[in-house]
Structure formats: C-alpha cells, structure tokens
Amino acid sequence: MLLKFTKMHGAGNDFVVIDLITQRCKLRPRDIRMLADRHLGVGCDQVLLVEPPGSPDVDFRYRIFNADGKEVEQCGNGARCFARFVRDKKLTHKRVISVETNCGVIQLRIRDNHQVEVDMGTPVFEPARIPFKAQEEADCYPLEVDGQTLEIGAVSMGNPHAVLRVDSVADVDIEHLGPRIETHEAFPKKVNAGFMQVVSPGEIRLRVFERGVGETLACGTGACAAVVYGLNRGWLRDTVTVNLPGGKLSISWAGPGHSVKMIGPTALVFEGSIKI
Numbered sequence: 001m002l003l004k005f006t007k008m009h010g011a012g013n014d015f016v017v018i019d020l021i022t023q024r025c026k027l028r029p030r031d032i033r034m035l036a037d038r039h040l041g042v043g044c045d046q047v048l049l050v051e052p053p054g055s056p057d058v059d060f061r062y063r064i065f066n067a068d069g070k071e072v073e074q075c076g077n078g079a080r081c082f083a084r085f086v087r088d089k090k091l092t093h094k095r096v097i098s099v100e101t102n103c104g105v106i107q108l109r110i111r112d113n114h115q116v117e118v119d120m121g122t123p124v125f126e127p128a129r130i131p132f133k134a135q136e137e138a139d140c141y142p143l144e145v146d147g148q149t150l151e152i153g154a155v156s157m158g159n160p161h162a163v164l165r166v167d168s169v170a171d172v173d174i175e176h177l178g179p180r181i182e183t184h185e186a187f188p189k190k191v192n193a194g195f196m197q198v199v200s201p202g203e204i205r206l207r208v209f210e211r212g213v214g215e216t217l218a219c220g221t222g223a224c225a226a227v228v229y230g231l232n233r234g235w236l237r238d239t240v241t242v243n244l245p246g247g248k249l250s251i252s253w254a255g256p257g258h259s260v261k262m263i264g265p266t267a268l269v270f271e272g273s274i275k276i
C-alpha cells in the first residue's frame with residue numbers, strides 16, 4: 001500500500017509520523033527499519049504512530065519505535081511533534097491533549113510559536129524499575145566500562161537513562177563510550193547514555209547516545225533525566241536550559257513526587273507517501 005507520512009523534528013531529533021487513524025496499516029519491525037533508513041527509506045531517529053485512544057478518557061494513543069525497529073516506552077521530542085501533528089491535521093482542536101503511551105498517560109500543551117509543553121510524568125529512581133542492576137537506590141553509581149570506573153546517575157523517564165557529568169561535552173568520545181554504556185550488562189533493557197556539562201545551576205550542555213539509534217541531535221527524555229540527576233546532586237536549580245547539538249529545551253522539576261515539565265520546539269519538514 002501507499003502510506004502517507006509526515007517528516008518532523010524536535011530540536012533536530014527527527015521523526016517519521018504516521019496517522020493510523022485515517023489510514024490502516026500493520027507495520028512490522030522491518031518496515032520501521034526501512035522507514036528510518038537514511039539511504040533506503042525516509043530516514044529518522046524514531047517512527048511515531050498516531051492511533052485511536054484505548055480508553056475514552058484520553059485523546060490518542062502514541063507509539064514510538066526506534067530506528068532499530070524496536071518499540072519503546074517514551075519519546076519527549078516526539079511527544080511535542082505528536083501534538084503539533086494532530087493539531088495541524090485537525091485530528092483535534094484541543095490545546096491540551098492527553099495521550100496514552102507505553103509508560104502511562106502524558107499531557108501535551110500547545111504554546112505559541114510552534115512550542116509545546118509536555119508533562120513528562122515523575123522520574124523513577126528505584127533500580128528495579130529503571131531497570132538497572134544495583135544493590136540499593138543511590139544518587140549515583142560506579143559503572144565499570146573498559147577498565148575505567150565511571151560515575152553515573154540512573155533514572156527512568158518511562159525509558160531508561162544513564163547520565164554522566166563531564167567537563168566538556170565537546171571532548172567526550174561518545175562513539176566509544178556511548179555503545180558500551182548503551183549495551184552494558186547492568187541495564188537489562190539497554191539504556192540511553194547522556195553526557196552532561198554543567199555551565200551554571202540554570203544551564204547545561206548535553207549530548208545523548210540513544211538506545212536503538214546512536215547519537216541524536218537532541219533527546220527529550222534524556223534532557224529530563226540529566227536535569228533531575230543534576231538537581232539530586234545539588235548542581236542544578238529547578239528550571240534549567242538544556243543546550244543540545246540540535247537546539248534548546250527548557251526543563252523544570254520541583255523535586256520528588258513532582259512531574260518533570262519540558263518546553264521545546266517542533267518543526268514540520270515535508271509530507272510524503274511511501275510504498276509499504
């Protein structure tokens with residue numbers, strides 16, 4: 001069949017967005033991998049599916065697939081693009097949209113200038129729920145990589161994150177460290193690896209080697225994970241500007257028990273159709 005799609009990005013983290021409300025198509029992992037392939041398909045970090053809600057108290061179902069074809073729990077930059085997509089396609093006229101994901105319901109709030117605010121839910125630090133192999137919960141953990149002991153934070157934003165503080169994100173050998181952390185045996189479901197440089201209590205620089213993708217120009221859940229880790233360590237205050245290679249996000253967290261709030265941009269790049 002000929003499948004309509006929309007190419008979008010949020011701070012450079014790019015997506016193929018597919019409306020499965022007005023069109024019907026069963027996508028297999030190899031179809032996702034083809035769509036994401038930057039030579040043989042459209043090219044993207046993640047494929048986002050817009051589906052009818054599973055229950056009457058949410059507006060849509062939001063499914064996320066990494067470029068490797070595997071379905072994951074959450075995608076923050078994708079959530080902002082999801083909100084813009086359903087408004088642009090007139091699938092809703094609401095300015096506050098609730099979407100069901102594989103890790104619960106999140107709220108998307110349309111702002112001016114194509115910005116969207118997302119309530120990303122509360123971060124989870126309990127090792128078993130990240131999941132991360134550790135004797136007990138701590139603010140930070142040692143992680144043996146290639147004979148060196150790294151100090152990491154471990155947190156779930158619905159999806160697993162390991163965060164390292166570094167002096168300079170420009171000097172990180174992310175191609176060496178990223179995959180070794182991503183596939184470390186301490187993370188049974190693999191992990192997104194974030195490298196954070198603290199500029200000031202209100203500003204960080206961040207690079208993320210994403211699970212199932214590699215380094216992306218931005219990672220929304222990674223920005224949330226880095227800020228809550230930095231707050232827990234006393235390095236950051238409750239609202240932080242996160243500078244990523246592809247753009248800026250604003251992340252706020254009022255502390256344990258509170259949701260993490262993310263505000264950031266959305267961009268529509270092109271519309272197309274592809275034979276599946």
Ligand SMILES: N[C@H](CCC[C@H](N)C(=O)O)C(=O)O
Nearest residue numbers: 075076077159210211220221
């Ligand atoms: N690679 C992530 C999913 C996408 C997250 C990222 N693109 C975001 O904006 O949060 C994972 O496997 O958990």
